[in-house]
Amino acid sequence: DAKTTQPPSMDCAEGRAANLPCNHSTISGNEYVYWYRQIHSQGPQYIIHGLKNNETNEMASLIITEDRKSSTLILPHATLRDTAVYYCIVSPLISTGANSKLTFGKGITLSVRP
Amino acid sequence: DTGVSQDPRHKITKRGQNVTFRCDPISEHNRLYWYRQTLGQGPEFLTYFQNEAQLEKSRLLSDRFSAERPKGSFSTLEIQRTEQGDSAMYLCASSSGTGVNSPLHFGNGTRLTVT
Numbered sequence: 001d002a003k004t005t006q007p008p009s010m011d012c013a014e015g016r017a018a019n020l021p022c023n024h025s026t027i028s029g030n031e032y033v034y035w036y037r038q039i040h041s042q043g044p045q046y047i048i049h050g051l052k053n054n055e056t057n058e059m060a061s062l063i064i065t066e067d068r069k070s071s072t073l074i075l076p077h078a079t080l081r082d083t084a085v086y087y088c089i090v091s092p093l094i095s096t097g098a099n100s101k102l103t104f105g106k107g108i109t110l111s112v113r114p
Numbered sequence: 115d116t117g118v119s120q121d122p123r124h125k126i127t128k129r130g131q132n133v134t135f136r137c138d139p140i141s142e143h144n145r146l147y148w149y150r151q152t153l154g155q156g157p158e159f160l161t162y163f164q165n166e167a168q169l170e171k172s173r174l175l176s177d178r179f180s181a182e183r184p185k186g187s188f189s190t191l192e193i194q195r196t197e198q199g200d201s202a203m204y205l206c207a208s209s210s211g212t213g214v215n216s217p218l219h220f221g222n223g224t225r226l227t228v229t
Contacts, residue, residue, distance in 0.1 A: 034217075043118070043205050043220030044157060087156055101147060101170065102218060104156030 003027070004088045004105055011111040018075040020108055022088030025069045030092050033064060034102060035073045037084040044087065044104070047073065078112045085109050116140075118221035120206050126227045127196055134192045135224045139208030146189050147218060148181055149205040150174065157205055163189060196228045 005023040012018040024033065034049040048055055048062045050071075055062045061074040075082055087107040119138040127133050139146050144165050149157035160179070161171045165186040175181075178196075183189040193200055203225050207218040 036218075041222070043207070043222045044218075046217035046219070049217070085156075101159045101162055103159065104149075106154070106156050 003090045006108040009109040018078040020073040024090045031090045034089040036087045039084040120221035137189045137206030143208035145209045147207040151203040
């Protein structure tokens with residue numbers, strides 16, 4: 001019962017911005033958008049999360065549409081080390097007791113080319 | 115903060131044998147999660163602990179699987195009478211479970227191969 005839809009793969013050139021889309025048309029009012037990534041042979045790594053406002057941290061920016069039905073993760077200057085599977089997940093805040101786990105889909109494979 | 119540690123990194127076993135994996139979460143993280151990941155798929159939730167209490171188990175966690183977190187610190191995941199279908203990456207994650215920003219921190223997993 002995937003709540004998000006992501007294209008299976010995309011690529012971008014090193015040094016350029018990578019814009020990773022995610023559709024979550026059935027998102028509920030209390031659900032956040034989380035992004036994780038998984039580099040080959042490693043565990044998933046948290047990137048960013050947001051509710052409705054755009055968010056930015058040292059890794060990426062998260063742009064959420066006004067209707068919250070889709071979002072875009074932006075890696076401003078992609079490097080070869082950003083090649084990974086990126087997971088977009090919607091979930092209530094994981095610090096609450098109601099739903100304390102994340103449900104991963106298949107994600108999108110980002111390939112950064114030299 | 116030394117991160118989430120999992121041991122062993124790789125395990126090869128014969129069908130029918132029992133295996134046990136260990137996870138050491140980030141210290142003071144009261145939540146600990148186990149996930150399983152097969153090739154080409156995202157991680158699938160298995161179970162999670164709040165301190166020593168196991169609060170949720172997935173239907174994926176058959177009665178051959180048991181997880182413990184006896185003192186609310188490290189956790190073990192045991193698989194009895196392993197089957198070839200158990201071959202997967204077993205991931206552990208921990209979180210502080212409090213505050214607005216309490217992401218899951220994952221270890222690098224234990225890769226199980228059942229021959």
